[in-house]
Amino acid sequence: MTPTPSRLAAWAALLLACVSASAEEAAKKIGIIGLDTSHVVAFTTVFNKGPKNPADAPKFAGFRVTHAFAQGSKDIPESVSRVPEYSEKLKGMGVEIVDSIEKLCTQVDFVLLESNDGRVHLEQVLPVLKAGKPVFIDKPIAGSLADVIRIQEAAKRAGVTYFCSSSLRFAAGTQAVAQGSVGKVKTAYATSPASLEPHHPDLYWYGVHGCESLYTVMGLGCVSVKRDKTPEGFIQVTGNWGDGRVGTYREADRKAKGGPYGGKAVGEKGEADIGKFDGYEVLLEAIVKMFRTGKAPVSPEEILELYAFMEAADESKRRGGAVVKLADVIAKARAEAAGNPR
16 A cells, blocks of 8 residues: 555654654753752753754754752742742753652763752762762852862762863863963963852852953962952952962953953963853863763862862951961861861
């Protein structure tokens, strides 16, 4: 019997459905923890609908956000208010909302820990580490330097790959300098807004963006920090790298001409702009690379020193602008973590 056009169309639709189902089953499944940041919508859109430029689709091929746990923070109003809206948006992209992190971990291959509040990250990441799931922890990695250490020690014990970063770290201009375009960097400054949240060290909440750009080009080795203010009254934190190299974070006005994200690095071979925001997809590329290779793009040592730099800035503020050694704030945090390991 010769197939009719309607039968051919039905068979084609069935074949397409089978291929789609097979691809869906083969895709690596990503779970999201925390639905109180716009990042979850932006990230899920790239994985489940595709990147802005269709030509970039192969960079994210084989990964899909399938499950999410919606916990927010009870004492940060903007966190509480966002969860219902973002939950519905993820449901609209085919994401199943589950009622526990443990359940989420049984359903996925990888995890994005996206809770806006760094204070809950230790509690939330422990079951992920126990389940052995590689995890990206969105900034800030924690709500205190002691918790940064607790998370790092737990991940090391579990043998689980992780990293934490702002998307600004992976901006093209900043990466070019980090890879040697101006030679060894002698001095650099980076700017970003620094909205404050009373439950976190000042720069952990938003100043971390500019600090990430600064550390990307300066690298490890900061010895001490001094915090003061710019002539306009904005936060300024100057780091001494101990070999004549100096790196500075400056809070920027959100309405600054040219945008609030920026900076400059001066190296042995010249100078270059740094600190621009190139969107989220550059960060997602780094996350996918970690998922595929098992290698983190940012070392635990650099993550620890970055957060110690920001904690030292708070300590300098408490001491009226005194110079504070990073080694001292790290030793204090290690003692706190050891005394209460959780």
